[in-house]
Amino acid sequence: MIPMNTSKRELRRTYRQRRSQALSNHHNLQTVIAQQVLNEIRERHAQRPFRGHLGLYWPLPGEVDLTVLQPRLEDELTLKLALPAADGQGHLSYHLWGPEPLVADGCGIPAPLNHPPLTPDQLDLLLVPALAVDRDGIRLGYGGGYYDRLRAQPLWCEVPALVVLPGACISQEALPRDPWDRPFDGWASERGVCRVEGRDPKASR
Numbered sequence: 001m002i003p004m005n006t007s008k009r010e011l012r013r014t015y016r017q018r019r020s021q022a023l024s025n026h027h028n029l030q031t032v033i034a035q036q037v038l039n040e041i042r043e044r045h046a047q048r049p050f051r052g053h054l055g056l057y058w059p060l061p062g063e064v065d066l067t068v069l070q071p072r073l074e075d076e077l078t079l080k081l082a083l084p085a086a087d088g089q090g091h092l093s094y095h096l097w098g099p100e101p102l103v104a105d106g107c108g109i110p111a112p113l114n115h116p117p118l119t120p121d122q123l124d125l126l127l128v129p130a131l132a133v134d135r136d137g138i139r140l141g142y143g144g145g146y147y148d149r150l151r152a153q154p155l156w157c158e159v160p161a162l163v164v165l166p167g168a169c170i171s172q173e174a175l176p177r178d179p180w181d182r183p184f185d186g187w188a189s190e191r192g193v194c195r196v197e198g199r200d201p202k203a204s205r
Contacts, residue, residue, distance in 0.1 A: 007176075008140065008143065008176050009143075011131075011132065011140055011175065011176070012131055012140065012142065012143065015131040015132040015140060015169050015171075016062070016131055018132075018166075018168045018169055019062055019131065019165065019166055019168065019169050020062055021168070022166040022167070022168040022169070023062065023166065026190075029166060029190055030064055030065055032190040033064045033164065033165075033166065033188065033189060033190050034064065034065070034066055034068055034069055036188050036189070036190060036191075036192055036193060037066060037069065037127065037164060037188045037193075038069055038072065038073075039193075040162075040188060040193045041054065041073065041077065041079075041125070042077065044124075044125065045077055045079070050077075050079055050080075050124040050125070051124065052080070052118075052121070052122045052123050052124045053079075053080045053081060053082040053094070053096065053118060053122055053123050053124065054073065054079050054080070054081050054082065054123075054124060054125055054127070055081075055082045055083075055084065055094050055123050055125065055126040055127060055128075055159075056069075056070075056081055056082070056083055056097070056127055057083065057084055057127065057128060057129055058083055058084075058102070058109050058110045058111065059129065060109070060129070063129040063164075064129065064164050064165065064166070066127060066164065070097075080096065081096075081097040082094045082095060082096055082097055082112075082118055082122075082123060083095060083097045083102075083110075083111055083112055084111065084146075085105040085106075085109075085111035085112070085113055085117075086105050086106050086107040086109065086111075086144070086146050087105070087106040088105070088106025088107055089106065090144065090145055090146060090149055091146070091149060091150075092146040092147065092149065092150045093117040093118070094117065094118045094123060094126075095111065095112045095113060095115040095116070095117060095118060096112060096115040096118065097112050098112060098114075098115060100112065100114050100115075107144075119155075120153075120155040120156045120158065120159050121155070123159050124159075124160070125159070125160050125161070125162070126159055126160070126161040126162070127161075127162055127164050127188070128147055128161055128162070128163050128164065128184070129163075129164055129165065130163045130164070130165050130169070130187075131165070131169060132165070132169045132170070132171050132175060133163045133165065133169070133170060133171065133175075133184065133187045134170075134171040134172075134173065134174050134175040135170075135171075135172070135174075135196075136174065136177075136183055136196060137163075137183035137184040137185060137186065137187075137196035138174070138175045138177050138181055138183055138184075139163050139175075139181075139184055140171075140175050140176075148178075148180055148181060148182070149180075151182040152180050152182060157182050160185050161184050161185055162184060162185060162186050162187055162188050162193065163184050163186070163187040163188070164187070164188050164189075165187065165188075165189060166189055166190065167189040167190055167191045169189075170187065170189060183196055184196070
């Protein structure tokens, strides 16, 4: 059990280690999580076909890689995909992930900056990486505040959003919560998808 007064900095170090251990101890863990995510997308799409884009992310070292799903999402489900772009100053935008080469964003992460920013109503679901998440959907990220600022905007907070991470990084204790934090609708791990009670009405908007 992690002490309740543990700082975010200490929590980030702890959960980074947990994530690394989980991925190294189970060589197919990334594949299993990606399959759980694909199953969830298929189910949502079957219930109510996506009208807009599916927001993925370009994985940093240690994050679950969902880009491997691109061919199946585009070819099998004919979904339009989007990736985030950070400006290096705390702001995040989503852009259509097309066939053009990706370029480095303000944080050096590959992004489709050759396409204009999308608006919240153009996205049906966001899949977001994290170091940890608690049972209330509070996410522990890397401290940059990019997703916090994005989802602090009312229209962006209405876009269904799931955290993607190994089950070892699901906190049984409440994570530190700042006034600007917005709960996510649930999370996807190798155990499946779990939704926060009262949030995310299954189908896309």
